[in-house]
Amino acid sequence: MAGPGTTGGQRAAVGTVEIRELECFLVLAEELHFGRTGERLYVSQSRVSQLIRSLEQRIGARLVDRTSRRVRLTRLGEDFLTALRPAYTALRDTVDNARAAASGLSGPLRIGFQGVVGYGFMDVIGEFEDRFPESATRIAELPLSDPFGPLHRDEVDIAVVLLPVAEPALVLGPVFSRQPQYLAVSRRHPFADRTGLDAEDLATAPLVGIAAPAPDYWREAQAPTRTPSGTPIPQGPEVSTLQEGLSLVAANRGVMLLCHPTTEHHQRRDVAYVSVTGLPDSALGLVWRGGRETAWVRAFADAVADALD
Known part of the structure; x- marks a missing residue:
């Protein structure tokens, strides 16, 4: 969903109020200037005026006082702004989370590891979290005697295990940390x-x-x-x-x-x-289930491949 500083795409109704009108009001409340509001929304100044008038007509009262010298919110406009901001943010987050879920970029990435996660691997996790702050990685140790079970049981999304890997249901990704x-x-x-x-x-x-x-x-x-x-x-x-x-x-x-x-x-x-x-030499491999290759898994495998050899 587009934020107040974006074009917003198609118009959608919330009750009898248009999302585009609410976006326009939020930006105008920040800028207090019709011209700058239009620039942020990529619309004309007259379109901003039209959207604000339409919103006021739907509510039945003025939200903005405008003269040739300044623009300010009315008392009702200030109260409306206070109530609208958290509601709009919650609505935007709901839509964004749904989009993330649809693309596979939702929820934590559960990373299993066997033995010791070292040789820069924790740095890769940190860099991945910096790049995708919404990823919320979780790390779990895998039993020495059951390296693949947590993957098969869907307890982790991706795992670092000692080679070899010859499980038909698993995909072997980057191989790294080859050591004597x-x-x-x-x-x-x-x-x-x-x-x-x-x-x-x-x-x-x-x-x-x-x-x-x-x-x-x-x-x-x-x-x-x-x-x-x-x-x-x-x-x-x-x-x-x-x-x-x-x-x-x-x-x-x-x-x-x-x-x-x-x-x-x-x-x-x-x-x-x-x-x-x-x-x-011993070697570690990044492994995941073939039928559970989410966008997070692919992104993390790419990060490992780029950082480790």
Whole structure:
């Protein structure tokens, strides 16, 4: 809906009063000048006079006193202005919200994340909110053992998850934060003093796995059962949360593969992180449901693609 400073488009009636007449009155109350009011509304000065006269006729009393020297509101005009402004604003907001809903730009954007949101991702959210202040983003942590469930259950609109993603109902958008993998080990473990490890070293220690309902292919990627050469990797306990995994690592019950951002944000005196070569880099991806691709989702995916690589 057009505001008082715009052309307003087609005329529409509210009761027996025209929206265009109300817009004209609101602008005239600010300008107190017929010429400037016409300029803001992109109409002639005579058209402004016509709209104000029509409004006064509908109400049955003068709202504006005008002489050759000045324009001012009558007492009734001032009272009418006081009542009209909030009502007009509410009406305009109602129409604007309906338009936003129709285009998909309404309500909060619910963003799920897995692990640690870092490496500039929070900056992207801030920039997105600055660009779309009406977006009202909400952030929720995804369970380690259920990275895709909140999307399938419509608990979040878009999610940051560890790759791979092979869900038929989900769309994989921008991929970012490619990082070398690290192995979390107890400070008492022989690996704790190593400066680096090879993927084949995983065959010598039980590897903490991820519990269901995460899909098997995703669990295998986060906790492989074989080294790149095919040597079996001993399987340790399965966990549902990162904290469970780190607690087991600290107790020397197993070792755990983690992405680099997670190691940086979970420094512990009882856990050491050692880089591992010979494994694919970890990476994060932005994911959403194919049938729920709203305008907010598209706009946020574009913002991520523009800011991160």
